[in-house]
Structures are given as structure tokens and as C-alpha cells.
Amino acid sequence: MTDPRRLIPRTDTVLADPRFSQALLRLGHDRVKAVVNEAQRLAREGTIAPGEVAEAALASLPADGPRRVLNATGVILHTNLGRARLSRAAVEAVATAAGNTDIELDLATGRRGRRGRAAMAALAAAVPAAQAVHVVNNNAAALVLAATALAAGREIIISRGELVEIGDGFRLPELLTSTGARLREVGTTNRTTADDYAAAIGPDTGFVLKVHPSNYRIEGFTRTPGVGELAALCARQDVPLVADAGSGLLRPEPLLPDEPDAATWLARGADLVTASGDKLLGGPQCGLLLGRADLVERLRRHPLARALRVDKLTLAALEATLGTTGTPTSAALHADPAGLRLRAETLADRLTRAGVAAQAVASAATVGGGGAPGVTLPSAAVAVDVTLAEPLRLAEPPVLARVERGRCLLDLRAVAAEDDEDLYNAVVTACK
Template sequence: AAGGVHVVNNGAAALVLAATALAAGREIVISRGEMVEIGDGFRLPDLLVSTGARLREVGTTNRTTAADYAAAIGPETGFILKVHPSNFRITGFTRGAEVGELAGLAVPIVVDIGSGLLAPHPDLPEEPDAATALRAGAALVTASGDKLLGGPQCGLLLGRADLVRTLARHPLARALRVDKLTLAALEATLTGPPTPTATALTTDPARLRDRADRLAAALGADGIDARAVAGAATVGGGGAPGVTLPSAALSLPEPYAVALRTGRVPVVGRLEAGRCLLDLRAVPPEDDELLAGAVRAARPAAER
């Protein structure tokens, strides 16, 4: 679906390159509801303004229509920017203009999907993906390679061949380029076996419960208060905000939380209702024995 692709060193860099090459000294039209903070205190409006672009805000925090965008377009418009709020959700009386509604306007549509999902995912029906955005009429899609894609930290720019060529030949592109190791890791992500992220997303909950039962039985035989419990895993990692997946966990007494974190093989769980839960969706099956060993090793400190 993409006529061209360019890779830079992270998702923020992809957006900075697009803004610099296409809108420096001009306007970027963006919804007020999509002026997000992307983490570690970095705010998208500040990032965009640093490129020399001016922001033309439209709509309101909770509702923006296609007519709002159309009314803001003028001779100074560089592009319309659609940003997926990948680390929070606004619910209730809301409205957002879809890419397809904006595609007929006389300026490029740049869509920052954030998480790096390249195609629709059956378990994440509300998460935007690059292929769908491009088919709907986006001129350019920016994304991270290290979130739902599960690859190395990098930024992806996909879209019209002429725009991607313009970005790749811009002087800033050299400062943002990636090295050969990143390119090799990205190639392996796209052509190799499923990534740990992909595997964790698609694991059968029944298999997780079987593993939890086996681990609880084995540890219980050693006198450890271990239980298999059902749970819900959060996707997280800058993608699919608010989405949970059915899962299973190993439940231990609360003191195990600290003992496991500080053990020789650190294990990080979560505390819930006075118990330490180790969610097995985040643990590869081949590491079950390693996990059991870490729990056994943590027992003296946890039961002190």
C-alpha cells in the first residue's frame, strides 16, 4: 500500500522530519483533542513548533469534525496531521474525523499511528494500522517500530513515493538515520519468526491457564503458597490504551513482590488484592522453569 518507506531513529523523529520537510514556516492543521504528550514530558505541540511550523488548532478536546479541518485550510497549510492518542483514551461525547473524510481535501494528510501496527490485528480492532490509513487516503503514515510491531527502536515513514523521496533527501534525514544493526533487526522483525510481542498478543488463554496450574502445583509441592488465577493483561507499551486480554497468572503472597524484584534473576510482578501476580502472558513457556526457580530462590526472603 505504501509507495515508499523511510526509516529514522524513533517515532518522534519521523514526525519531526515530516514537519520540517513539509511544513517549516507553514501551518499544520491539528485537532485540539490530539495535542498529546508522548512520554517523558515531551509534548507533541512543542515538538512540532520546534521545526519552525505553526500549529492551526481546530475543533475541541472531545469533538472535531471534517468541516473544522476544511475551514482551516488555506495557502499557508503544509498538511493536516491526525494523531492517534496511543497512551490514553477519551470516552463519552466524542467525535473525530476519519482519514477517509479528509482525503478529498487539497492538502496532504499525515497520520501518526504511534504504535507501529502495519496491518489490522484481530485482537486489537480499534487500534489504527498503517495499511488501513494509507488505503483511506493518508499521504504519509508515521509510526514507531518498537511498540506493537515489536522491533528495534526506530521511526517509520510510509506513504506516497514523492513525499517519502522528499523526506529522505532532506538534510535533516542524515542526522536522524539509523545504523546497520537497526536495519538488520527491523528486517528480522518483518521477515523472521513471530516477535515476542506478537506471540504475547496471540497466546491462547487456555494454554496460559494450563501453565499456571502446572507452576502452582509444582511450587505448592514445595510448600509455597502459589495459586493459579485468571487475570487480564494490559497491552501497554504505547499501544492499545485501555485494551486488556484474558490471561492467567501465578499468585503468591505479597512479600514475594520485593523478594523477586531483588533476586539474582529479577522478576517483576504486580500487586493486586494483597497478592503478587506474575502474569504468564509476558513469560515465554520455555522460561517457566526459570520462573519457578526464581520463586523458590525468593522464598527465604519472602517468608522472613
């Protein structure tokens, strides 16, 4: 009897299959060969039939990079989806920056120039209240750099009500103490006064840290001094006030009156403000440092700044974001509820005529991304059968919806109008 293992196709025979041509170009010969060898091993063990080697290998090939996903959750800045969508201008800037650029070259003189000077100039122009600016790879990095440069071996004074967890199990206290700084907690969870800070400030104080609770709210019997009050106290004690604004607003946003912005906090006396670039600013992931020239320069020249610097793609996207008149984040935030309702009704009507049970319903969207906790934005959604949630995630493009009260809701607040056709096709396909 012939050993069935003799029927297992040779590696070069499988790799010659035209179905592997794109994978070989995309992944390279060695990676594809390793996948084929694993399928052959399964065939030798009898887990799959010899004739199934090619199909098993094809099914096991790594997927193509990041996939475009339609965000129909109603969460504008969805962390699991990469937070802010870049503007068209930012995307084009990234494409240009993918080649050789003048990131550290002064073309006029032919000599080395300051890295990312155009992006820094755009950021400085966007926040005139800042004497100087710097950019690192995220807001946590901005705080780490500040703690390392200003408070290593010293104390950071912070309210107990601001010892936040920033996501994925990372906690601000652990982040700060990893730099060699010590935390001096003051006040209580719900109430901290300026006197609490004043009593703690001493010769060992590196700086006072004010953290905006961007991903939670404490209500009821609460009190905490504002930035202006703390800034006056710190000025009298000659201690820097570092303020973490978090969610990335550079200027006041009328729709989010309780969300702090860098310009206002600097005007009220904060010495250094940190914020995220990929949240309400609507740009790439990065951490913004804005404030006193001497402090920013001290951070910029610290050895750790080299490890935390951003790449040319981020700088290009940030510059373009700051120079554009609008971003997808801003468009979603300011979307007209009546317009959203009309889109939902149109989409629901088309789906109904295609044989899909669909209904336009009122919805409530949120900012997300650790910003504006408790704030809801009136929106509109298309309600379809709850069983469609999974096939929609597996559609092309994938659609992430919100399951609520036994329905699958396709909230349109974070879906661009030009994507409605793709959303329609994904739902129709998911029903087949």
C-alpha cells in the same frame, strides 16, 4: 600509636586481587582504579575500616550492562522494560550486523549501495500500499522530520483532541513547534469535524496531521473525522495528510479492531503514515515513514534525516522482524488463555510442593507501550505473597511482577513458556 590510615591497602595491591580481574577486563583499568581510590578516600575519612577497602570497591563497581528481566506484569509492551522483545531471527541478525556488513555496499559491483536497502525492501514488501518507505530512530523523530521538511515556518493543522503527551513529559505540540512549524488547533477536546479542518486550511498550511490517541481514550459525546474523510478534504485542497498510527501495526489485527494500521490508512488516502517499530510490529526501536514517493523522498533527502538515521543493528533487526513468521510480541498477543491457565496451575503446584504459598488465578493483561488503551486480554497468573515483589526484582534473573489487591501476581501472558523454569527458580530463591 600507629595511624590506622597506614593500614589502607595500596591501589596496586587492591587491583591485584583476583576478584577484580573480570571488572578490569570489562571496565578497564582507569575506571576500576577510580572506584578503588574512592573506597580508599572513605577509609581515610574513617567511614569504612582500612580492611574493608576491597569489599567496598567491589560493591561499588558498575553493574554489567543491561540485565535480562522476566516480564510478569501482564503488560506485553512494557516501556520500562524496553517494549518489544526481539525474535530469535532478529537477535541473530543483530549479532551478524555487529561485525562488518554490506550495509552500504553492493557486493556485485563493489560500489557503494543505498544504505539499508534490504531492510527498506522488506518494509516496502510488508506494506504494498506505500509507494516509498524510510526509517528513522523512533516515531517522534519521524514526526519531527515530517514537520521540518514539510512545515517549517508554516502551519500544521491538528485537532485539539489529539494534542497528546507521548511519555516522560514530552508533549506533541512542543515536539512539533521545536521544528519551527506553527500549530493551528481546530475543534474541541471531544469533537472535531471535517468543516473545522476545511476552515483552517489556507496558503500557509504545511500539512494536516491526524494523530491516533494510542495511549488514551475519549468516550461519550465525541466525534472526529476518519482518515478517509480527511484524505478526501486534503486532496481537494492539495494539502498532504500526515497520519501518526503510533503503535506499529502494518496490517489489521483482528484482536485489536480499533487499533489503526498503516496499510488501511494508506488505502484510505493518507499521504504519509508514521509508526513505531518497537511496539506491535515487535521489532527494534525505530520510526517508520510510509507513503507517497515524492514526500518520502523529500524527507529522506532532508539534511535532518542524516541526524535521525538508524544504525546497522537496527536495520538488521528490522529486516529480520519483517521476514519472520512470528515475534514474541505476536506470540504474547495471541497466547491461548487455556494454555496460560495450565501453565499457571503447573507453576503454582510446583511452588506449593516447594513450600511456597502460591495459587493460580485469572488475570487481565494489556498491550501497553501506548497501544490499544482500554483493551484487556484474558490471562492467567500465579499469586504469591505481596512481600515477594521486591526480592523478585532483585533475583537472578530479575522478575517484575504486578502488585494488585494485596497480592503479588506473576502474569504469564508476556512470559515465554521456556522461561517458566527460571521464573520458578526465582520465586523459590526469593523465599529463602
